[in-house]
Amino acid sequence: MGETTNKVSSLNPPSGGRGATLFEKIWEKHVVKTIEDGPSVLYIDKHFIHEVTSPQAFAGLNKRGIKVFRPQQVVATADHNVPTINQHLPIKEELSRVQVETLKKNCAEHGIDLYGLGHPYQGIVHVIGPELGITQPGMTIVCGDSHTSTHGAFGNIAFGIGTSEVEMVLATQCLMQSKPMLMRINIEGKLNTGVLSKDIVLYILSKITASGATGYAVEFAGSAIRSLSMEARMTICNMSIEMGARCGMIAPDTTTIEYIKGRRFAPEGEAWNEKLKYWKTLYSDKDAVFDREIDIRAEDIEPMITYGTNPGMGIGVGGHVPSLNEIDEREKPSFEKSLAYMGWQPGTNIKGKKVDYVFIGSCTNSRIEDLRMVASFVKGKHKANDVEVWVVPGSKQVEKQAIEEGIDKIFEEAGFMLRQPGCSACLGMNEDKIPAGKYCISTSNRNFEGRQGPNARTMLASPLTAALAAITGKVGDIREYYRESELVNN
Amino acid sequence: MKKGINIIRSTAVPLNIENVDTDQIIPARFLKATNREGFGKNLFRDWRYENDDESKPKKDFPLNNPVYKGKILVAAKNFGCGSSREHAAWAIKDAGFDVVVSSFFADIFKNNSLNNFLLPVTVSEKFLQKIFSVFDSNPSEELEVNLTSQTIKIISSGETESFDITHYKKTCLLNGYDDIDYLLSSKEDITKYELENKF
Numbered sequence: 001m002g003e004t005t006n007k008v009s010s011l012n013p014p015s016g017g018r019g020a021t022l023f024e025k026i027w028e029k030h031v032v033k034t035i036e037d038g039p040s041v042l043y044i045d046k047h048f049i050h051e052v053t054s055p056q057a058f059a060g061l062n063k064r065g066i067k068v069f070r071p072q073q074v075v076a077t078a079d080h081n082v083p084t085i086n087q088h089l090p091i092k093e094e095l096s097r098v099q100v101e102t103l104k105k106n107c108a109e110h111g112i113d114l115y116g117l118g119h120p121y122q123g124i125v126h127v128i129g130p131e132l133g134i135t136q137p138g139m140t141i142v143c144g145d146s147h148t149s150t151h152g153a154f155g156n157i158a159f160g161i162g163t164s165e166v167e168m169v170l171a172t173q174c175l176m177q178s179k180p181m182l183m184r185i186n187i188e189g190k191l192n193t194g195v196l197s198k199d200i201v202l203y204i205l206s207k208i209t210a211s212g213a214t215g216y217a218v219e220f221a222g223s224a225i226r227s228l229s230m231e232a233r234m235t236i237c238n239m240s241i242e243m244g245a246r247c248g249m250i251a252p253d254t255t256t257i258e259y260i261k262g263r264r265f266a267p268e269g270e271a272w273n274e275k276l277k278y279w280k281t282l283y284s285d286k287d288a289v290f291d292r293e294i295d296i297r298a299e300d301i302e303p304m305i306t307y308g309t310n311p312g313m314g315i316g317v318g319g320h321v322p323s324l325n326e327i328d329e330r331e332k333p334s335f336e337k338s339l340a341y342m343g344w345q346p347g348t349n350i351k352g353k354k355v356d357y358v359f360i361g362s363c364t365n366s367r368i369e370d371l372r373m374v375a376s377f378v379k380g381k382h383k384a385n386d387v388e389v390w391v392v393p394g395s396k397q398v399e400k401q402a403i404e405e406g407i408d409k410i411f412e413e414a415g416f417m418l419r420q421p422g423c424s425a426c427l428g429m430n431e432d433k434i435p436a437g438k439y440c441i442s443t444s445n446r447n448f449e450g451r452q453g454p455n456a457r458t459m460l461a462s463p464l465t466a467a468l469a470a471i472t473g474k475v476g477d478i479r480e481y482y483r484e485s486e487l488v489n490n
Numbered sequence: 491m492k493k494g495i496n497i498i499r500s501t502a503v504p505l506n507i508e509n510v511d512t513d514q515i516i517p518a519r520f521l522k523a524t525n526r527e528g529f530g531k532n533l534f535r536d537w538r539y540e541n542d543d544e545s546k547p548k549k550d551f552p553l554n555n556p557v558y559k560g561k562i563l564v565a566a567k568n569f570g571c572g573s574s575r576e577h578a579a580w581a582i583k584d585a586g587f588d589v590v591v592s593s594f595f596a597d598i599f600k601n602n603s604l605n606n607f608l609l610p611v612t613v614s615e616k617f618l619q620k621i622f623s624v625f626d627s628n629p630s631e632e633l634e635v636n637l638t639s640q641t642i643k644i645i646s647s648g649e650t651e652s653f654d655i656t657h658y659k660k661t662c663l664l665n666g667y668d669d670i671d672y673l674l675s676s677k678e679d680i681t682k683y684e685l686e687n688k689f
């Protein structure tokens with residue numbers, strides 16, 4: 001990993017002939033006005049909302065006696081708190097039901113489109129935005145959810161906000177924002193066999209840590225990024241928040257344009273041509289300057305897994321947990337706390353560790369491409385006896401497509417449980433929780449203590465590494481099991 | 491308009507743990523409310539109690555230690571990372587804190603705190619370690635945070651460090667103004683922007 005830091009502050013607008021970054025081009029276009037020595041009023045194009053972080057925002061509006069300013073720019077779904085079985089029945093848990101019903105009532109009152117339970121477009125907010133063609137290049141997009149960074153894969157500024165800010169956007173379609181510093185992470189070269197985009201992002205995290213990009217907007221670039229599908233790019237931008245980044249982004253190209261074309265809310269006809277003209281201007285100029293640049297060689301990346309309780313604590317699957325003498329003195333207490341939680345000793349090998357649960361889902365890896373890849377590996381195999389495997393599609397549309405393609409049958413035969421769309425065990429808010437003390441390989445984005453349920457132990461990995469663990473009941477190296485010829489680089 | 495903040499002098503609760511994420515501050519299963527009140531009792535829920543059992547507080551957790559109390563929470567590096575849930579800021583404020591001190595805050599948490607008149611004070615790693623060691627030896631030590639002068643002081647030794655805050659945010663906090671008040675007053679500019687940009 002190489003690095004350059006430039007002293008030019010991004011707080012000053014590009015001037016003196018220097019080119020603009022992708023971020024700057026979009027940012028400048030959305031500034032309504034700037035307070036001297038202070039934040040800018042930033043215009044927001046699209047605002048996604050869900051049941052958990054919106055009720056207090058609507059309550060605030062109602063208290064002020066104001067209506068949603070631009071309801072047609074707001075899209076709602078129910079995902080965090082919904083059950084993932086029997087979605088046709090009323091939600092059993094009272095508080096969850098009240099939250100989902102409150103969202104319904106608020107959307108109806110304020111004229112907002114809601115893709116709630118039972119709707120063919122329902123799903124995890126960061127899965128449905130792109131798949132419906134709502135997410136487009138050059139936009140500003142926010143949602144009361146930190147993984148809004150996912151949408152940045154299309155070349156836009158997309159970031160998570162708190163509930164007070166949700167209220168601001170509902171009230172004015174704007175936010176007060178200070179311009180972040182800018183970082184570019186270049187990944188050049190060809191990815192190794194069996195290495196997926198999840199491994200790329202876990203690798204970056206292991207190098208720069210869970211706070212390595214705090215205060216920055218991060219652009220991912222380089223030939224390895226260009227070679228990825230949109231789904232794979234979304235996985236990377238999704239986890240840019242795990243580095244602390246304000247947002248993650250990738251410049252749009254033909255892959256982006258092909259993906260959007262023809263989707264439900266994609267522009268058509270003349271509007272499409274107009275947009276294309278704009279989208280084609282969205283890249284960082286050759287002479288653009290970033291506050292920090294990091295270079296990574298694609299060849300250095302292995303299939304990754306996390307061993308600790310933040311996403312920066314990752315290693316190659318063949319590696320070992322750091323031993324105490326590899327850890328900085330000041331970080332020892334946190335490191336030891338983390339390992340105690342995981343029930344592991346420093347220096348231990350990860351490969352061969354027993355797995356109790358496998359969770360394939362979340363806005364990081366629950367798109368049709370993820371399910372297809374898992375299915376292609378699992379076909380004709382059966383899960384290990386003492387492992388429970390949950391596959392939770394990211395949306396109704398993903399679920400439908402999986403069924404149309406017969407992927408549901410493959411999972412059934414393998415002993416996997418295909419559940420209904422939602423956030424599920426990613427955050428353990430509904431009943432899908434990993435029991436205390438159990439080990440779960442998860443394709444989600446956070447291995448925090450208790451994230452998947454009180455005292456649950458999470459290892460983050462790619463869908464392929466998760467699928468392998470489902471079959472063998474242990475942490476393994478996908479490269480040893482997967483024949484070259486079958487490999488798809490996601 | 492809310493109540494502004496300026497000088498806060500108080501004992502503090504030291505939480506010497508790095509990378510405290512918002513899932514620890516308030517676990518997801520407590521996010522089911524539709525109002526902003528009552529989150530304080532579940533602050534750090536899973537670090538406070540054995541097996542989610544309120545009758546079994548974990549003795550070594552600072553918030554359970556009666557010698558530590560006050561309006562100031564002092565935490566190690568990268569506080570508030572992870573989920574954007576504003577419930578984390580609500581829970582801390584609801585539990586009686588007005589200030590959080592750390593050497594590094596996650597972005598979204600910082601914004602959420604400021605929007606709730608919970609002042610995030612970023613100090614140097616060195617000053618932070620000094621605070622921790624002072625509270626180790628004397629739990630009834632006091633800190634003074636002064637927003638006007640942008641300083642934080644360890645009372646007994648008088649050691650002081652200054653902290654950054656934007657002029658805009660400082661004015662808001664001192665006077666009890668919200669961003670939303672400012673935005674609502676900017677509606678005309680916003681509509682003009684929309685017209686010029688074909689919305």
Ligand code: SF4
Nearest residue numbers: 147362363423426427
């Ligand atoms: S899947 Fe997980 S990370 Fe994604 S929005 Fe839902 S809870 Fe958040």
